[in-house]
Amino acid sequence: WFSTPIRVGVTEMEEILARVVAPLPAYETREKSPPVPDSNSLELMRFYRSLDKENKVGFLTKLSQDFGVDHKSVSELAVKLLDNQLRDLATVLQVEDRLRYSLTPRYKQLLNHISRVESGVKFLVDLRSDVLEIISAKAIESPNIRELNSMLKSLLSEWFSVGLLQLERITWQSPCEILQKISQYEAVHPIRNWTDLKRRVGPYRRCYAFTHAAMPGEPLVVLHVALTEEISDNIQSIVREFATLESEEDVNKINAAVFYSISSTQAGLQGVELGNYLIKRVVRELQSEFPHMTQFSSLSPIPGFSSWLQGLLSQYRKEGRGSDLLSEQEWKAVEQATKSSPETLALDALRKLTSTSEWMHSERLSHVLEPVLMRLCAWYLYGEKRRGYALNPVANFHLQNGATMWRLNWHADTSPRGVANSCGIMVNYRYFLNDTSNNSARYLQNKVISASEQVLGLVSQFQKNSKL
Amino acid sequence: WFSTPIRVGVTEMEEILARVVAPLPAYETREKSPPVPDSNSLELMRFYRSLDKENKVGFLTKLSQDFGVDHKSVSELAVKLLDNQLRDLATVLQVEDRLRYSLTPRYKQLLNHISRVESGVKFLVDLRSDVLEIISAKAIESPNIRELNSMLKSLLSEWFSVGLLQLERITWQSPCEILQKISQYEAVHPIRNWTDLKRRVGPYRRCYAFTHAAMPGEPLVVLHVALTEEISDNIQSIVREFATLESEEDVNKINAAVFYSISSTQAGLQGVELGNYLIKRVVRELQSEFPHMTQFSSLSPIPGFSSWLQGLLSQYRKEGRGSDLLSEQEWKAVEQATKSSPETLALDALRKLTSTSEWMHSERLSHVLEPVLMRLCAWYLYGEKRRGYALNPVANFHLQNGATMWRLNWHADTSPRGVANSCGIMVNYRYFLNDTSNNSARYLQNKVISASEQVLGLVSQFQKNSKL
Amino acid sequence: WFSTPIRVGVTEMEEILARVVAPLPAYETREKSPPVPDSNSLELMRFYRSLDKENKVGFLTKLSQDFGVDHKSVSELAVKLLDNQLRDLATVLQVEDRLRYSLTPRYKQLLNHISRVESGVKFLVDLRSDVLEIISAKAIESPNIRELNSMLKSLLSEWFSVGLLQLERITWQSPCEILQKISQYEAVHPIRNWTDLKRRVGPYRRCYAFTHAAMPGEPLVVLHVALTEEISDNIQSIVREFATLESEEDVNKINAAVFYSISSTQAGLQGVELGNYLIKRVVRELQSEFPHMTQFSSLSPIPGFSSWLQGLLSQYRKEGRGSDLLSEQEWKAVEQATKSSPETLALDALRKLTSTSEWMHSERLSHVLEPVLMRLCAWYLYGEKRRGYALNPVANFHLQNGATMWRLNWHADTSPRGVANSCGIMVNYRYFLNDTSNNSARYLQNKVISASEQVLGLVSQFQKNSKL
Amino acid sequence: WFSTPIRVGVTEMEEILARVVAPLPAYETREKSPPVPDSNSLELMRFYRSLDKENKVGFLTKLSQDFGVDHKSVSELAVKLLDNQLRDLATVLQVEDRLRYSLTPRYKQLLNHISRVESGVKFLVDLRSDVLEIISAKAIESPNIRELNSMLKSLLSEWFSVGLLQLERITWQSPCEILQKISQYEAVHPIRNWTDLKRRVGPYRRCYAFTHAAMPGEPLVVLHVALTEEISDNIQSIVREFATLESEEDVNKINAAVFYSISSTQAGLQGVELGNYLIKRVVRELQSEFPHMTQFSSLSPIPGFSSWLQGLLSQYRKEGRGSDLLSEQEWKAVEQATKSSPETLALDALRKLTSTSEWMHSERLSHVLEPVLMRLCAWYLYGEKRRGYALNPVANFHLQNGATMWRLNWHADTSPRGVANSCGIMVNYRYFLNDTSNNSARYLQNKVISASEQVLGLVSQFQKNSKL
Missing domain, CATH: 1.20.140.90 (Malonyl-CoA decarboxylase, oligemerization domain)
Incomplete structure (x- = not known):
């Protein structure tokens, strides 16, 4: 720059x-x-x-x-407005309008x-x-x-008010120009080639975008949906499974809509709410296509969890508070698995372990780490805040929309990227359509997070261990 | 109501x-x-x-x-703003923003x-x-x-910012729904039946509309254009001549684009500039279709002229100023033609005459009235003002757009409506593309009307007679 | 010509x-x-x-x-073919191919x-x-x-093979050009104005046409369908009832599809089967839109019945066989109603009566005539033949398609045209989807007409009276 | 199989x-x-x-x-036809029609x-x-x-009669489905990736296809055109030059249309003329887009030349007729360049040389071979026949269409494929629009090939050397 x-x-x-x-x-x-x-x-x-x-x-x-x-004219009008406090309504409104104009x-x-x-x-x-x-x-x-x-x-x-946006379903019949952009813009689970792309707009998939009359051919926000039998607990089954390419959809196998990727494409539209409206429009669209469908959920990444975890472990080490994180049994298991011995060293070992993806390849390590990482992750999503709202931006987005933090999924994204970002964990934010409106209001106004028993259970395990 | x-x-x-x-x-x-x-x-x-x-x-x-x-919070912020005058820029801007918000x-x-x-x-x-x-x-x-x-x-x-509007050309292939609306909305020269409509979107005609993504199928403002050899001086040749229906356009016979009707369809969009932009877009469109085309002009009605004329005659009669309106010779001609005698009576006769359309059917009366009505009409359009701008709304519209008041046309609209509104006179506002920008600025800022020699000549005849 | x-x-x-x-x-x-x-x-x-x-x-x-x-070359090849009878297959096939070519x-x-x-x-x-x-x-x-x-x-x-035809649903959003043609081509129940047209493509109606890539914008055969609660027994409720124009369709009120008009538009495609395929395609289309729909039927005019009836009455009079047509009681009723007296005169009276539409306005006459005209009409449709197939062309068309002659409807078309053509009677040809294939084959090959009990009952009444 | x-x-x-x-x-x-x-x-x-x-x-x-x-019924009718020779026309026509039907x-x-x-x-x-x-x-x-x-x-x-085909211009806005097929079907100059594809439908390129209503989304025959300043003499400037991707077309730089690839996609439509009609339609399309354009030409591969050449050399060697192919001077040059010595060995050397692409990398060899290969290739295209028509299928296609064999181009396709097929030589078949109709008739009926002076010159050089 x-x-x-x-x-x-x-x-x-x-x-x-x-x-x-x-x-x-x-x-x-x-x-x-x-x-x-x-x-x-x-x-x-x-x-x-x-x-x-x-x-x-x-x-x-x-x-x-x-x-x-023009600050001068603003203050002049402010003076005038205060002068006018006692006068008639028409004058007040007129001075206010002038003030508004001068601003x-x-x-x-x-x-x-x-x-x-x-x-x-x-x-x-x-x-x-x-x-x-x-x-x-x-x-x-x-x-x-x-x-x-x-x-x-x-x-x-x-x-870019919603009334001016057009919902477009993207298919293999859509113009190449728009499909190439869909491919470029997909940041969450990168599209590797055109076969990959074809599948993401093929059977058992839906891809929707908002476009705008003033920016033709430019998708503004893109939502990828998988139509599944039940709410997916891992992403590979969605983006890597090639069996679906030629098959025809069997409507009887479609019970759930899983939003597995949502991307805003225009940095300049930051803060202009589009994603939220897109999800709502797509839900309506899917309900009219599949009247019997009742399960709507995201399958979302947890960017930032790994680096938060590293920070946490460093801090606990510095503060000598390792025992607050894992139970004794767990520390022992870590020690055994990593062949380290006393507590602090075990904390180091744990930190080192989780900083790469090697543990993924060991069933034993994986088994040891699962309960630990799951409850830490639950806490990260549920307990870590920024100005009272969820620190994790993806969580914050879906909670604002009124979703429920529904299920953490172990081994859900085993791609290098998934392991690096969030130790392979992903989360479903589920949209219970009757509750989203309330959930959203409670979150935005009272900062209350709607969460499932699984999530709350994991959080309370974390709190128990951490003596929070 | x-x-x-x-x-x-x-x-x-x-x-x-x-x-x-x-x-x-x-x-x-x-x-x-x-x-x-x-x-x-x-x-x-x-x-x-x-x-x-x-x-x-x-x-x-x-x-x-x-x-x-909330007026109270506005005044509180006004107080705060005045307090803050001496403080730093960031604070000023922030209070201004709060003030803006509270307004x-x-x-x-x-x-x-x-x-x-x-x-x-x-x-x-x-x-x-x-x-x-x-x-x-x-x-x-x-x-x-x-x-x-x-x-x-x-x-x-x-x-309804122009960037969000779509230009649509309306043809006989357009959806019936939109064509029916075009037909209903045409207020200037009513469309009598579907053959009539077919002709207005057929050869040697163009019909354009702005539509908006949020109101699909609803033309917001509609412009009808006739493609002619020279700038038309009467409307019947455009809306009543049926020869064109089946013929193919001969591009060599197309030298001029005559905007013979522009209608806004949404009362609720009053004051939201659409017509001006539509004319400009259509000019661009026509230039790209007919690169050699150089003449762009309206053929416009003069609503209000007849009633203004009746008012004027009444007033002159009351004030006994009949001689200021017509020359002696003209009065004589009126007397002879109407078989009335002294001056005041001639004024009455003239008033009565112009209140109906009968004079149109007499070549002699028509001949007597032409110079009189033409110069009165020129004055009405050019000289009569409201807050400094042209009183006639159609004139005001085209002058704001930067057009030149170019030619008054006698016997230009001989329909009952045309005679009743403006004694059958119509006017061309011509768009000289290199001048519209200047004309518009001079009109809007200095209230200067751009007019042709014909119009100025008629105006000065009026002024000479009226001792203005 | x-x-x-x-x-x-x-x-x-x-x-x-x-x-x-x-x-x-x-x-x-x-x-x-x-x-x-x-x-x-x-x-x-x-x-x-x-x-x-x-x-x-x-x-x-x-x-x-x-x-x-070139007849000469044909006969030369015929000679050659006969010569070649004893030779090998390849030669036979080749000579046949030459023969085919020369033809x-x-x-x-x-x-x-x-x-x-x-x-x-x-x-x-x-x-x-x-x-x-x-x-x-x-x-x-x-x-x-x-x-x-x-x-x-x-x-x-x-x-114009069916594989090359496109099914188009015509709506109020279709191009004006095509809707105007639909209006012009509607011969069965003429469309009087554009409001009428709008209704025929509006709610509770479907209008389909076959078009062809080589004749764009030209509907080849047009089918009008009414969506009703039960199979309609009169046409006025379909083409004259204006209540439906603005309403939205209530899918629960749609149980039957009534084909109330089918028109071929191209005289030059006579004998090229299009109508049959259009009905079949439309049935598939409707089944996919209304999966629960089970009743498919035409509501058809009976052109030719009135003139056939006049001919019949003339002939019976000539042959003095009046008593074969009506029962004694019926003749009496006719005599009373028409104030004529002995038999022959009653026949004359009947002939005169049915040659105009006046009887329609008398409830009494109408009541007397109903059983008589219904059974004569049933016979006309079911019993009158041309080369073994139904004489009435509309009947022949639907029977070829495999429909069942299902119900004659009294007072079904009370328009002047309807009374003049068929004494106001119309008929439903019903499509029982499981039977059409068999019905069609039996009709085409064995000349057997599938008919309902109502129709067969009327026919047998006719036969009893007529001693057939 | x-x-x-x-x-x-x-x-x-x-x-x-x-x-x-x-x-x-x-x-x-x-x-x-x-x-x-x-x-x-x-x-x-x-x-x-x-x-x-x-x-x-x-x-x-x-x-x-x-x-x-049914051969039996055919011969019976043949007998009948011969019997009927003396009878009236109506009978003859009827028996012929029966015969036609029985065939x-x-x-x-x-x-x-x-x-x-x-x-x-x-x-x-x-x-x-x-x-x-x-x-x-x-x-x-x-x-x-x-x-x-x-x-x-x-x-x-x-x-698949031409009247039923739709011309479609393929652009980057066309559906992905069709563009992917365009990419797959391109056999002449394979498309390597989607950037490559984007360029072939981008500025200075046109891609047209015929589609058919009965096979939607399926291009039947595809024509790629380059819009150039002059008729291209090599293919790399068309399919490998990336400068054009983002530029806007400058109409002043477009004087020639070069058909650089035409592919039929449906093996089952062999012999159904589509390519010929596609070229003609595209010429009309281009003429209407670029009224000043006068140069239309293919840039075509010469499949089969290399293998024909190898065969020729083998045969000449066998027959000891090497001296008939090259002049003494040329043999000497070959000897020197290949370091071989007496005649027969030089023939072997030449054969070996032209069987790989190595000579392309040596300017000297290339220089020696140019005149030899060019005149052999001219002969191959112009002189080698199958049933009187050009042996080379691409030549035969364009000559049937009425094109002129216009220019052989040295080093025109230096890709491995191009060298392997035709020693890197390509040929322009030029469409002189006023002559195509005559050329086509003369070729099809009299087997006369229209060729330019360059081609005829090369052919006569070959004939002189070969004592033909």
Whole structure:
């Protein structure tokens, strides 16, 4: 990002911005501003795209600082509003409306104009992606950039409102262009080749995406579903089993819908809720296709568990609290299996063991580790929080949607990636359709997690051991 | 509207509103509000639709008054903002953002939720149509209703942003459903039967509409274009000439595109600019189909001219200023033709004459009236203003778009409707593509009308006679 | 047809035919004939279309006579074949193949070429329609024209083989072009306006058509279906009841599919079975949409019954056999109702009565006539034959398809047309899916009609009275 | 094919055939045969598909022998026809028609029925492919099998008549299903991966296919076109140059259309002309897209040249006629380059040299071989015949279409395959649109090849050397 030293002449940038970002019209004449010619927006888009990353930062900083809200006029109106407290309602409403208008950043009009030209919306989505990258890189600390982000998010939220999204089912008959993108965007369980892809849109599978009229041919969020006899407890049976390719679906073998991958494709739409709505729409779609279907569940990865585990073990070692994690019997088993001896060393051994995937190949080690890792993982998902909500982002997503943390599955993802991320454990977040609305409200408002007995059992085992 | 006396129990209405319109979440937790179930929105939509007109007024009044902006929190933040004037930028921006947030009416969330359910956007378009009707009926005087209107308009402007609209060419192969609507919506030159309709989408004609993903099958604004050898000077040659139905287009006979009808179909989208953008898109479309085409013009009706003329004649009679309108020679001609004698009587005769369409059938009367009516009409279009802009709404529309008032056409619409509205006169607003951008800016900002020599000549004749 | 006296120069016609209809290549080089340029076919099509009807007859006569089979070479091969009787199989087969080839009329190649150019297939369909008209007008008696007809039919049968037809469901979303044609082609129960049309493709109705890749936008055969609670016994409830227009279908009210109109649109496809296959395809389609549906039936007109009845009455009067038709009691009732007296006069009265629709308005007359007309009609349908098959063409069509003559319905079509054609009686041909195959075979091979007890009962009443 | 020893019980096969293949109805009742139930055809298709290859041979043999033409009735009619020679035309035509009917093999009806059920047409295409394989494998010598082939071909020719084919342009937006097939079917210049494929349907490329309503999603014949500045003289610039992938087409750089690959995909449609028509349709399509385009040419491989060359060299060696092939100078050059010495050895050296691709890597060898191989190749294409037509099948195809043998290109396909097949030489068959019709006729009827001066020059050089 920040390597290229060639700077666009500041003059050129200022000149273009001054020309293209019109001043906010006076409140009275706000509906009488002449239409901005498309060429303005197109020029700006071309200019921005030609910039290297450093200059993009410069451009966005300048745009957000010099073409933002006119603070002076805001405070004048604030004064007026306070003056007006005693006057009639009509006046109050009018001053409020003026205040609201004066709180519009000058650049907002520009964003609106850009949205109207061809591929303008896509440009703004990508622009916000740049803004987010700047914010997270903390390259500069600018409250104006944050304001720009917030304005962009609010505009994009309107444009990508669910009523404007189209649900598309992706099949082998879909255009190659869209299938290639589906393949590229699949981050959760990478698609290795076109046979693999064909299977993910073939029998016993459904692939849905939201698309948007302003970004044709571009799937915004993609949901992969497996239609199974019962809720799957491992991912290999879904993404590696080739038997299904030519078979025809037998509707009698379809009792459950397993959401095994959901990917957002546009970094610039971060925070614009799409995934949640996609899951709900797909549930409706599946219910109308399979009226008898009652089981809906995710089969989700647990990114971050392994590194959290390593951190935990380090900390316990430092604090000498190894005995709080495993029972005596368990420590013994670890010692025997790893041929280490006293407690601390066993903790080291455990840490080393779980930092690679070798233990997977030993049935004995695997057997020893299962109860330990399962209850630690349950705690990680259920007990670890960030501002009161689940720390794990996938858990947080499904819990917000109203799902129940339903089942942890041992040996569920034995791929190198699965073992590295979460010791091969995966989790089902189950959607009990009658409860999602309540669950969601309780989670969002009271931070209460809905969980099954299996999960709660594992959590309480962890707590007992850890004396929590 | 206001006839039905049965009132919905106020309690029921209040109960539903209280349940469905959630309070605005605190600023801090504004992104943590649980998703509102679709059933809420659906219930409200059903309820509203079941109301009679009087109860709708009651409902909208209550909604806008009791679920609007929290003025107290706005003033608190205004106080805070003024306190904060001396502090750092980040704090200023944050208080401004809180202020902006607090200026959101509580019902805005509801509108957003409704937009997400099926046919919710259409519901809001129709809701605004009701709001506009209440405002224009002046049934009640409520600043809150105006605020509701303004909120709805702003939301609809985002959703119906041009980037989200689809241009559709309507042909005889288009779905019957859409063609029937095209037929119903055509207000300018009514379509009499399906043969008539077939011709308007047949050879030497183009019919375009904007549609929107959230309102499938619903044309929002429709533009009818005739492809002609030269810019048409009368409408009958376009809508009544049946020779074209079976013929194939000869591209060599196509030099001009005449926009002879543009209709907005959704009352609720008033003020959301669509027509302007549709004309521009269609010009681009036609240029790509006919690269050699250079003449683009409307052939427009002049609604209001006849009634303005009657008013003018009445007033001049009252003020005894008849001589200011016609030259002596002209008065004589009127006297002779109408067999009336002294001046005042001639004015009466003229007024009576122009109040019906009989003069059209007499070549002599027609000949006498042509110069008089043409220059009065030119003045009506060019000289009569409302807040500085053209009084005639069609003129105002095309002038805002940057068109030039190009040619008044005598005997251009000899249908009863045409004679009744504008003594059969029509006008071409011509789009000189290189000038529209400038014209539009000069009109909107400086109220300068771009007009041809013919129009200016007629205007100056009027002024000379009228001693203006 | 045969009025226009202007004749195309015979020379021109001969010249074009000689140029365009290439000689049949020798058997050996039959696959080495150079491709015929499309321009040949296009020229011939243009030429033929420019002819008036008389010249078309001339053209077709010449084509079929002068460019048919080479009889000489056929007989030479016949001689050779008989010579070869004793030789080996390979030789026999080869001579047979040569014989088969030599039996190809020279013009067949031309027809093949025409089928390849744009709208060539449609041209041939229309050409055959002309040929059929010539044959049925008996303007000329030419076995060659019959041969041409038979060749065309055989080619069209190949091209319009069911595997090449597309089933299209016609709805209000279908292109206007196709819906207008559906409206025009509906001969059985004419569609009066577009609201009427909208209803016939709306809820509780299905409209299906076969189309063909070579004739896009042209429905070939159209089937209208009403979805009802029970098999309809009158047509007005289907084509005149407007309640259904806006309602949504309630699947629980749909138990029966009533085929109330089937129309072939292309005269030139006479004898190419399409209607039969369309009904079968539609049954499959409906079964997949409504798995519980078990009742499939037509509600069919009985064209020809009234005129047959008039003929019968005339003949009985001539033969003085009135008493064979009605029982004494019935005659008395007729006498009373018509105020006529002795038998012969009653026969006259009956004849007169049934020749107009007035009796329909009298409940008493209607009551008297019901049993009489019902049993006569049953006999007409069941007992009157042409070459052993049902004389009534609609009956013959459904019986060939394997339907059962299921129920005669009194007062089933009270429209003027319905009364004029069949005294208001209609009939259901019911499709019992398990029996159609057998029924069809028994009818086609043994001329046995499958009929219900109601029908057989009426027939036997007729026979008893008539002493048959 | 012929390895599996398990035989289906002959009884079962006979039983099914006897049941499913109905006897030919009598001529008089040929239109009164009951419709055959689809289940018959479906059963037969299932049965046939379940057979192994050996049993398929048995099945087809039995079908064609036992259910063919009734020879007895044919000869009876032949007798009758000869008797009837003196009688009237109507009788002659009728007996001919009976004869024609009696020449129909009994199984033809079955084939017709199969064509009507779903995927029946595809079944027959594949069936013919089996028949062709049997014939070419000469596993059995059966004139009946040939007759079956000929019947199938004639039926398929009707169904796949050009008027029933749809031209589809294949792009990156086409369904994945069809693009994957395009990729599989490309035999001429294999497609290596999906990027490769994307390029072949991307800018400066066109890919067209004929599809058929009865075989949806199945391209029947595929034509790849490169749009170039001038007629390409090598294939690598077309299939290996990656620069074009993202660029936009510049219409000013498009002067020529180069058909660089044409593939038929259905073995069972052998002899049914599709490629010829596809080229013609594509030319029309390109002319309408690029009205200024005048150069149309293939860039074609020369399969068989290398093996013909090896044969030629062997034969000349055997006959001691080496001196007839190369000039003295050329022999010397070969000797020097290959370090061999006397004539015969040089011939051996030459043979060895051209049997691998090593010489390609030596500029010197390449230089020596160019004139020799070019004139031998010209002779191979122009002079070598089979039944009077070009021996090389690709040449024969384009010459039949009316193309001119225009230019031989040295180093035109340097891929291993290209060198192995034709020493890297390729040829342009150029389509001069005004001449194709004449060229085609002259080639097909008089076996005259249209060739350019370059080609004729090379041929005459060959003849001079070879003393031909």
